Amino acid sequence: MSAVKFKRPFKSEMTIPKLTFFLTCLFLLTACKVQIKLPKNLDESILYFQQQLTPAELDSFKNKPESDAVIELHQSTGQWIRNNWVYGDRDTALKNYFKALGIYAPDDISSIILTSLHRTLNKKEIELEKQVETYKAYWQPIIDCREKQKIQAVSTYKKFKVGDNITLYMPVDTSEGNRNAILYNCPTTEWVFNEKKDLILKGIVTKKYFINDTANAFFTVRVTYLNRKDTRILMEQVQIGNEKNFSLTGLKIE
Incomplete structure (x- = not known):
């Protein structure tokens, strides 16, 4: 009787390269399902x-x-x-x-x-680069304007002392049927004073101060003269004798 030969059972050897390949495939399959939070x-x-x-x-x-x-x-x-x-x-x-x-x-x-x-x-x-450049082009004139305003605000702050007389000029908006003295936002801050429409305010500096930054300068002014008493200032009613806080940023002052 001839001897019965048994085949050796198949044995898979998990080598390092095979294991690496398996884990890589597993990662790729699961990565697509990762939820971004x-x-x-x-x-x-x-x-x-x-x-x-x-x-x-x-x-x-x-x-x-x-x-x-x-x-x-x-x-x-x-x-x-x-x-x-x-x-x-x-x-x-x-x-x-x-x-x-x-x-x-x-x-x-x-x-x-x-x-x-x-x-x-x-x-x-x-086209991310083009998108970015579009926004940069929009902001650059505003950044330049704000920097110019900061320099002017610091100069004005140094020029006046508490007790000095001061004159403010502000454009007046009448688009809503009333008079409101406003400040224009950068970059379009230039305007020509119209004596028939715009506001002249005269007063005395009673306080000087900064908020957070030396370029963010303010004056408190006691009002002694208004060329038009029917004009709100930044939506606030102001009368002669009142004290009003003014940011020096963008303000035309003499």
């Missing part, structure tokens, strides 16, 4: 909405013209982005990511995210 960059921000929005919501957003789609969501999804990812004391990775690009305004961050999502859904180039 607080993105650290633009790619993760886009992925978050691709994961969280329904196919119908994504299609609705995708099929609208880009500017319409982004503007429409500015006060809803855009506000959610700003409230949950930008404002407050939280992980600053996303803010730091945009700060490194030169983007600081929360509105700009949310708009870039929504614009990039729309372009991704439509298989277009995101």
Whole structure:
């Protein structure tokens, strides 16, 4: 009788290369299912909405013209982005990511995210660099204007002492049917005084002070003269004899 030969059971040897390959495959399969909670960059921000929005919501957003789609969501999804990812004391990775690009305004961050999502859904180039340059071009004149205003405010602060007489000139807005002395925001702060419309206020400096920054300077002025007594100042009724606090930023003073 011939001897019965038994085949050796198959034995799989898990070598280091095989184990590495297996773990890599496992990671790739599970990574796609990781839910982004607080993105650290633009790619993760886009992925978050691709994961969280329904196919119908994504299609609705995708099929609208880009500017319409982004503007429409500015006060809803855009506000959610700003409230949950930008404002407050939280992980600053996303803010730091945009700060490194030169983007600081929360509105700009949310708009870039929504614009990039729309372009991704439509298989277009995101063109992040061009988006960033557009916002920088918008802000640069404002930054330059504010810097100029700070320099002027410091100069004015040093020029006057407590007890000095001072004259303020302010443009007056009458668009709502009343008279309100205002200050123009950067970058369009230049204006020509109109003696028939605008406000002249004269007074005495009773106090000088800063808030947080030496460039954020203020005078308290006791009002001694108003060329028009029917004019509010920054929506506040002011009469001769009142003391009024004035920020020196953007204020025309003699």
